[in-house]
Amino acid sequence: MVGETKGNIIRPKQPYFVMTTSHYYKAVIMNYGISHFYCFQKEDIIERPFIAVPDGCIDILFCCDDKAPYAHICGTVLRPTLTHNSENKYFFGVRFLPGSPFEFKNITMSDLVEQEIPFLEVIKDNELFEKITSSRDFNYQIQVFLERYIKLYANFNEINKYKDLKKYMINNIMQTAGKIKINELAEATGYSVRYINKTFSKEFGLSPKVFCKLMRFQYLLSTLNELDKEMFESNLAQISMDLGYYDQSHMIKDFHEFTNTTPKMYMKSLKEIEYKKRIIII
Known part of the structure; x- marks a missing residue:
């Protein structure tokens, strides 16, 4: 079935980052609360704005400029938000999973x-x-970041009375790609809808x-990209x-x-720029 979401793991996407460069490098982690690492050179010959779209994530973005x-x-x-639109800059990024538990x-x-x-x-390092x-060595940058981050992650003890509830809510929203209703979360957890919303x-x-x-939109992005x-x-109606x-117009x-x-x-833009050819998975 097109768009099937059962057991789904949403891998957040920022497609307009990819569109600003001819080579977008990506290293998928899906661990330690991290979705993936990425790097790219924003090129002045590609006249596309550097736009961020909603993804429910936290990113750490490093601009590796000599000066x-x-x-x-x-x-x-x-x-959709115009961001970091400097040309000929090399960026290294860390994208955390939506609702990542690490603070x-x-x-x-x-x-x-x-x-x-x-x-x-925030991180005085x-x-x-x-x-x-x-550096502009992608593998080295990943290694350096993980060496420091894993120590922080291992020592991080979330002192939070909402911990289990938060994890349950995020997991269910992710697994259903945002289709779950708030009253269903309330019924499953035994809390009121008001308490769920407040927490x-x-x-x-x-x-x-x-x-x-946001998660439903991100899943739609993934579907369109494939x-x-x-x-x-x-398959528009089915998707x-x-x-x-509710219907196609709502989507x-x-x-x-x-x-x-x-x-x-x-989708026309994806085809014109040969989107998939720009992404290099390592």
Whole structure:
């Protein structure tokens, strides 16, 4: 079935990052709360804006520039957002899984929604910053980051009375690609809908309804990236139904809200730029 979501693991995507470069390198981790590492050179010959779309994730983005290196911890955006649009810059990034349980000391996902905070203000590790921003060796950058991060992750004990509830909610939203209803979460956990909404919003800075909407959009992105244009057009009604949209117009409306384009125009762009050929998995 097209768009089947049972047992799904959402791998968050930022397709417009890929579209700004001819070579986008990606190393999938799916461990330690990390989805993947990525790197790319934003090229001035490719006249496409560097746009972030909603993904429910935290990224750490390092600009490895000889003259003015920087790094930011970036929360999810809630609408398509122009970001880091400098040309001819090399970027190394870490994308955490949606709702990742790891917290950066006193900074949580709720503090980062639609925000970017300088890396060194949160993680005061100048050596890590300098090692990553002074290199353009993707494998080395991954190694350096993981050596430091795994120690932090291993020592991180989440002191949080909502821990089990939070994990349960995120897992179920992810596994259903955002199709689960809030009253179903409440019924399964024994808590009220009001308590579920309050707890989720406090932890993530988003209501569970909005987070579900972001995950459904991300799953739609993944679906579109894997289909050819003809298959998409012939299965449009089935795709919208499988992903839990009311109808095709609902799916198109949500997609446009998060990308400023339609699924049809997005797929046209994928074909024009030969999207899959730009991604290099290592």
